[in-house]
Amino acid sequence: MKSINILLMVLCSSLAWAQKDTTAVTPADTAKSKWYIPTGVRIGTDALSIARTYYSKSFNGWEVNGDVDFGRYYLSVDYGYWARDYASDKGIYDNNGNYFRVGVDVNFLTKDPEKNMFFIGARYGHATFSEHLVVEGIEDPVWGTLNEDLRNVNINGHWFELTTGIKVKMWKFFWMGYTARFKFGLGTNETGRLVPADVPGYGRTDKESVWGFNYQLFFRIPVRKSPAIITEKDKK
């Protein structure tokens, strides 16, 4: 599993590092001038969370995403809600909570005049959530009938992510994109007998690392004009 994770990250990185500009040339004085002043704010939501809420009986959630550019660097913030509800003859488990992620993306398509993105980034994630587990009448051949009713209330979880993805301008202010997340380093602060099984924003806890995926729809609000980019075609 780890090898697959690494393969994917390397693949995505390779796409970026192999980038070569064949059409656009940015004059040094234009590119460097006030590069750190944002040109716009993107606000969006995760379409997959909405779809899962609609189609899945065990999931309920939403997520909003936003980023703002500082040259090729983007401050990225996500905030969301996530609830699980599983029930079977082997027990009942439910959880719910809010989470946020904050981090930076690095855009590798710096010469694109429309500011389309292929990015690699990092996030810090934090969740506050509650969970409840009920087990009734499970028979153990040695220790008899098992009955448990355990809760964690308002406990915290935090983790780190490596991200990669694209964001593409579709029409005027409307953008689409996806983000793949490699999540790792989960820590939780429960003190009772119940070990968290699912952390909102992170996912299952029984692995050292997990993958996440968002398909996002954005609305971009421009706040100033982007610095002009002169292409080879313009030069001629």
Added chain:
Amino acid sequence: MGTEFGLWGVEVSLRPQKSMKRTGWFIFFLILAASCLDDPDCFQLNNNYLGVSFYVMGSGGADTLKATEIVLSGASVVYADTATSVSLPLNYTTTNTDIIITRADGSKDTLNVTYNAQMQYVSEDCGSRYILGGLAVTEHSFDSIRLVSDVPTKSGGTNIAVYRCPQITTMGLTLQQLYISGTTTQSATTRSTEFNSITADFSGEKLYVDKTASTLYLPVDLNTEKTSYTFDFADDFGLKETVRKLVVNYKIHNVERYKQCGTQKFIDSLYIDKTQTTFDTAAIALDSDGDSLSTIQDPAVVNVKLLRCPETNLTQVVFRRPNTTTTRAIYIKGITMNYSDDILYAGDTTTTVKLPLNPDATTTVFQVEYTTATNTTTVVTTIAVNYTVTFDTLFPGCGVQNIYSDLTTATNASANVEVLTTNDVKFPAVTNIAVEVD
């Protein structure tokens, strides 16, 4: 319009080209496939097994637990077997389990452990699992223990190593058959032997009564530096006398090697008293490095080898269909010899027999009475062979032995008897004679 970037030289365009879509879908399905591998496995979810392994102090080898009963927290009972380690289910509904082990000799040991027991939901299919950790031993009655790992396992593994004081009381012996492999290579192989009894003379205790064994474990006398044993063989072990004596001498040392055990007796410098031993071929065994195993150890090792000299006069006879090499089973009523009153193989059904040549002559005659599956009339075949007898020392411990070679058919042999080209007697026996059976 748009920026192009490449994957190892393959150029793809971010927008609005098809190749970018392909790349995106490729990554998407890779992630999807990877996520499918995350489905949990429901087998043995709880890590509530305590692995206990048994050792003897000062020995790298495992000790054998012969338990008749293992009781866990009073109510639950596990009937154990003979083992060098056991895996015991801990009570995960509480944070402690009390273990009582009853040994085959009636002695009991206790082991009380505590631990943390947490619970985690796994999936709708699997339900939940218990996660145990922080294992600690609060009380025990063993000579010594060591906590190897404080995380109980799902199965197997060792959490606690139990050590007992060594008890230097038993010597190991093995019984082996000497033979010649190939033409000249001397070898020995373990041989099971039937005993009437073996008596430890210092106690009078009779051991291995009516038992068959190839490896023996016999008590040594800790009060004197000498022990003698009387072997009463049910088979002759290649000896003319079925009762034989083995006498071993050794040195006893009173030493405190382990604080938990106090002063104990240890035995080394074991050797065979050949003046009183009536085995021709008893020797101190060697370890894999060729060093003499002259120290009595716990767990017991084989210190002494008792070697059986090869029977050099056994010629093998095969019964086969006429003019073929296909063997044929016969029902033997009896095989008699011209130099002994013994009747061999009476009542056996077989395709081959091993017959002893007369060591005091150069001709031996055997009369074989038999029937077959298709012919119930008793047939008598005379196997008469001439041979040459020479003398040689095959094994130093066996002394000079008769060597039989150049077998030929004697004139009074039946017409259906043929001596084969392999006409020298070997050890182990090879087929020298063929008898054609209609």
